[in-house]
Amino acid sequence: MSAPALTLKDWSVDRWLNVTGPDWSVEDLADRVVIAAAFQMLCPGCVDQTIPQLRRAASLFRPEEVAIVGLHTVFEHHDAMTAVALRAFLHEYRVAFPVAIDQPGTHGPIPVTMERFAMQGTPTVMLYDRTGTLRLQHFGHIPDMQLGVEVTRLQQQPREPAR
Secondary structure, eight states: OOOOOOBGGGOOEEEEESOSSTTOOGGGGTTSEEEEEEEOTTOHHIIIIIHHHHHHHHHHSOTTTEEEEEEEOOOSOTTTSOHHHHHHHHHHTTOOSOEEEEOOOSSSSSOHHHHHTTOOSSOEEEEEOTTSBEEEEEESOOOHHHHHHHHHHHHTSOOOOOO
């Protein structure tokens, strides 16, 4: 028997940045393929590769078809990576897509979503289908062409019938 698939609803978010209102949530991503990446602003691979890749994807895919989101998941240097510092980082790196701040861990330094999804570290790229179900989770960088193919494959899947 296999475990139930994880979904966007399984994220534990402390707060969202770069969103349109205080009630914004993962529900606002419904019926779209979602490219998400767990990152830390002090992670060199995140800053050099993942954030620019997400910005490129946001400029290439139609926002009504593909949503781009970040998950700031801090498992080290907690005192340096505050919400205030993250706001400045997002401004300086011209990150306009929504970014969730993972809830701090209750039993140690690993944040809740990072632990729930058994992430190995950052960056972790995640792809979700239109139902919000996790279809790919990859630790490290995914080449742009491979990411594009995977997103296009998810876009081509039939839409769920209206309920």
